[in-house]
Amino acid sequence: MQMVMKKEPSPPSDDGAPKRVAKPKRVQMTDIARLAGVSASTVSRALSGSTLIPEETRQRIRDLATSMNYQVNIGAANLRKRDVNTVGLLVLGDSSQAISDPFMLTIVGQVADALDARGVRVLLQRLASARYNSIADMYDSGQAQGLIVVGQAALHTELNALAQRGVPLAVWGAQMPDALYPIIGSDNERGGYLATQRLLELGCQHIAYLGDTVHPEALKRYQGYLRAMKEYGQTPDPRLHQSVLFGDARLRQIVSDWLTLDTGFDGVFAASDVAAITVISALSERGVAIPDQVKVVGYDDIPLARHVHPALTTVRQPTGQAGQALVNALFDVLAGRTPAPVELSTELVIRETA
Amino acid sequence: MQMVMKKEPSPPSDDGAPKRVAKPKRVQMTDIARLAGVSASTVSRALSGSTLIPEETRQRIRDLATSMNYQVNIGAANLRKRDVNTVGLLVLGDSSQAISDPFMLTIVGQVADALDARGVRVLLQRLASARYNSIADMYDSGQAQGLIVVGQAALHTELNALAQRGVPLAVWGAQMPDALYPIIGSDNERGGYLATQRLLELGCQHIAYLGDTVHPEALKRYQGYLRAMKEYGQTPDPRLHQSVLFGDARLRQIVSDWLTLDTGFDGVFAASDVAAITVISALSERGVAIPDQVKVVGYDDIPLARHVHPALTTVRQPTGQAGQALVNALFDVLAGRTPAPVELSTELVIRETA
DNA sequence: CTGAAAGCGCTAACAG
DNA sequence: CTGTTAGCGCTTTCAG
Numbered sequence: 001m002q003m004v005m006k007k008e009p010s011p012p013s014d015d016g017a018p019k020r021v022a023k024p025k026r027v028q029m030t031d032i033a034r035l036a037g038v039s040a041s042t043v044s045r046a047l048s049g050s051t052l053i054p055e056e057t058r059q060r061i062r063d064l065a066t067s068m069n070y071q072v073n074i075g076a077a078n079l080r081k082r083d084v085n086t087v088g089l090l091v092l093g094d095s096s097q098a099i100s101d102p103f104m105l106t107i108v109g110q111v112a113d114a115l116d117a118r119g120v121r122v123l124l125q126r127l128a129s130a131r132y133n134s135i136a137d138m139y140d141s142g143q144a145q146g147l148i149v150v151g152q153a154a155l156h157t158e159l160n161a162l163a164q165r166g167v168p169l170a171v172w173g174a175q176m177p178d179a180l181y182p183i184i185g186s187d188n189e190r191g192g193y194l195a196t197q198r199l200l201e202l203g204c205q206h207i208a209y210l211g212d213t214v215h216p217e218a219l220k221r222y223q224g225y226l227r228a229m230k231e232y233g234q235t236p237d238p239r240l241h242q243s244v245l246f247g248d249a250r251l252r253q254i255v256s257d258w259l260t261l262d263t264g265f266d267g268v269f270a271a272s273d274v275a276a277i278t279v280i281s282a283l284s285e286r287g288v289a290i291p292d293q294v295k296v297v298g299y300d301d302i303p304l305a306r307h308v309h310p311a312l313t314t315v316r317q318p319t320g321q322a323g324q325a326l327v328n329a330l331f332d333v334l335a336g337r338t339p340a341p342v343e344l345s346t347e348l349v350i351r352e353t354a
Numbered sequence: 355m356q357m358v359m360k361k362e363p364s365p366p367s368d369d370g371a372p373k374r375v376a377k378p379k380r381v382q383m384t385d386i387a388r389l390a391g392v393s394a395s396t397v398s399r400a401l402s403g404s405t406l407i408p409e410e411t412r413q414r415i416r417d418l419a420t421s422m423n424y425q426v427n428i429g430a431a432n433l434r435k436r437d438v439n440t441v442g443l444l445v446l447g448d449s450s451q452a453i454s455d456p457f458m459l460t461i462v463g464q465v466a467d468a469l470d471a472r473g474v475r476v477l478l479q480r481l482a483s484a485r486y487n488s489i490a491d492m493y494d495s496g497q498a499q500g501l502i503v504v505g506q507a508a509l510h511t512e513l514n515a516l517a518q519r520g521v522p523l524a525v526w527g528a529q530m531p532d533a534l535y536p537i538i539g540s541d542n543e544r545g546g547y548l549a550t551q552r553l554l555e556l557g558c559q560h561i562a563y564l565g566d567t568v569h570p571e572a573l574k575r576y577q578g579y580l581r582a583m584k585e586y587g588q589t590p591d592p593r594l595h596q597s598v599l600f601g602d603a604r605l606r607q608i609v610s611d612w613l614t615l616d617t618g619f620d621g622v623f624a625a626s627d628v629a630a631i632t633v634i635s636a637l638s639e640r641g642v643a644i645p646d647q648v649k650v651v652g653y654d655d656i657p658l659a660r661h662v663h664p665a666l667t668t669v670r671q672p673t674g675q676a677g678q679a680l681v682n683a684l685f686d687v688l689a690g691r692t693p694a695p696v697e698l699s700t701e702l703v704i705r706e707t708a
Numbered sequence: 709c710t711g712a713a714a715g716c717g718c719t720a721a722c723a724g
Numbered sequence: 725c726t727g728t729t730a731g732c733g734c735t736t737t738c739a740g
Binding site for chain 2: 725726727728731732733734
């Protein structure tokens with residue numbers, strides 16, 4: 001039966017955002033109070049577990065509430081308590097490519113879980129670069145008591161400004177010397193070093209680096225790459241440094257270009273597993289043998305890294321601790337402490353591609 | 355009975371959630387009003403763009419607000435407007451495995467974007483099965499005007515009960531005949547059929563199905579598998595049906611078991627790409643040639659499916675439309691309409707594994 | 709132990 | 725055009 005009794009008063013607007021239509025009246029505290037024969041104060045106290053209310057009454061009120069699917073209106077309670085108990089989780093990044101990176105998403109999940117464990121609500125927002133200026137909106141509008149930002153991007157200056165004016169935040173990214181906010185991240189420089197060292201140890205003479213050095217994390221990895229190269233007496237070929245990370249077509253083109261270089265190339269260090277896997281795919285397509293002709297090392301150790309063929313050698317970032325560390329840092333800030341930045345140790349996971 | 359010692363006037367507790375500490379006073383509407391020399395009402399109107407206020411004044415107030423990083427307190431505004439403009443996004447699933455499934459996460463991202471485009475806030479919650487009973491909390495506590503549930507799991511009955519009592523929701527999952535809530539999903543039965551048909555066309559005689567039929571979606575895919583088998587005159591071997599989808603070790607064991615069957619097996623239809631890829635990996639490890647000895651078809655077409663080797667033949671679910679469809683459905687419900695369920699068409703993507 | 713009263717920060721009549 | 729007034733649903737003194 002499709003046609004239920006039409007309500008008189010308001011004609012259903014059909015033109016976009018729905019207007020309020022026949023909202024079933026929500027039960028609220030006074031209703032419970034009336035039904036329980038007590039005052040709202042008592043209900044409030046009972047529901048919050050105050051020992052002022054005798055256990056028996058408390059339980060009775062609780063049962064009543066449960067049976068009516070009543071739960072305290074958090075918005076109203078927050079207003080009164082001047083507290084929100086909610087953290088904003090911002091995921092920076094442009095293309096839906098960037099956001100669909102399994103690594104980023106893993107961190108998002110971890111953070112959500114860690115906050116949940118503390119009983120804190122999570123307000124999620126993906127933010128494209130065009131709106132980076134509204135990064136603090138959740139805080140400024142009182143929706144969130146603090147922010148966790150995943151994907152530092154190139155926003156260090158802005159983030160510092162926020163920290164400066166007292167916005168509590170914690171960020172996943174690369175350490176910055178003058179950061180006024182806590183940064184949680186992996187040891188990117190060392191990761192880059194380990195990856196490159198591996199390639200060098202295996203005898204690579206022409207190692208490419210794939211990563212956008214505008215991002216501090218990718219830059220650090222690049223610095224690690226440079227350090228290893230220097231240590232092994234090699235001079236990086238600038239033609240083998242590319243910023244592109246996403247987009248199959250472009251990546252394929254780059255690989256093509258590299259293959260036609262006079263010197264050729266025999267190793268690739270990619271700043272993300274997703275990029276590394278795409279490169280492997282492009283190389284395989286052209287009949288280049290991995291690891292025989294070209295060796296590849298990725299970064300992140302996403303779950304699928306071990307399942308591609310050949311299995312990807314990569315630098316593992318300890319996501320398990322990431323979420324917890326971010327949340328801890330944010331709560332330190334909220335408590336007025338100054339948390340130490342956390343640089344999680346990276347680890348080379350050797351598989352088949354290098 | 356926990357007799358907690360009554361605290362003295364509250365020393366800074368260090369043992370958990372931080373107490374309020376030196377919060378910098380937030381600027382609020384009355385502050386702006388005072389500074390602008392007008393009343394709060396005027397500020398409210400100006401900031402909400404009311405044409406009652408002359409353009410000039412409006413701009414002046416806006417600038418003032420911006421310069422002070424002031425934004426209307428959404429919680430308070432919501433309370434007054436009796437509206438929250440927020441949707442709860444619930445991700446069901448137990449293991450962090452389940453949640454890290456790229457496919458699920460892609461949908462989460464899509465939904466977040468689609469809501470964002472409507473100017474609706476997103477409250478994210480991951481929900482493990484132990485807490486499935488609190489699935490409607492966000493709604494009951496007035497935090498969200500409606501819910502979007504990703505991962506129908508085996509909760510059809512519960513979801514129906516929620517719909518029954520008027521909780522606005524939209525769900526990603528498999529169509530159910532008696533659903534009182536809108537379900538958005540792909541045509542799982544057809545997807546299962548297409549996948550299996552492909553294997554049959556290629557001459558497979560012993561096709562395994564990997565998918566937990568407790569989940570309606572996986573069940574539908576299984577039914578598609580059965581239909582194809584029947585159509586091609588084959589009898590499914592019950593030993594080749596396994597519910598396990600996650601966990602490398604177990605999956606490897608299952609593959610081992612299958613390999614030692616008297617009949618062997620020459621085809622696998624896995625209900626998710628992640629499972630398919632793991633199987634491929636396990637088979638490669640044991641020296642089984644794909645697709646020569648065993649052919650594999652997955653489900654989802656996650657981005658990496660094309661990059662594994664051999665590239666995965668799979669059934670594509672149109673995630674692009676998923677987020678939008680879910681959001682549209684929810685808003686239909688909120689507007690008092692009864693949205694038609696959406697069954698997005700699935701498509702076989704033929705690559706190398708079959 | 710319990711209720712009455714006073715707001716939390718904002719918006720929306722309702723007068724000017 | 726603008727200010728005054730009265731709450732939104734809840735929590736928390738403050739008195740019993």
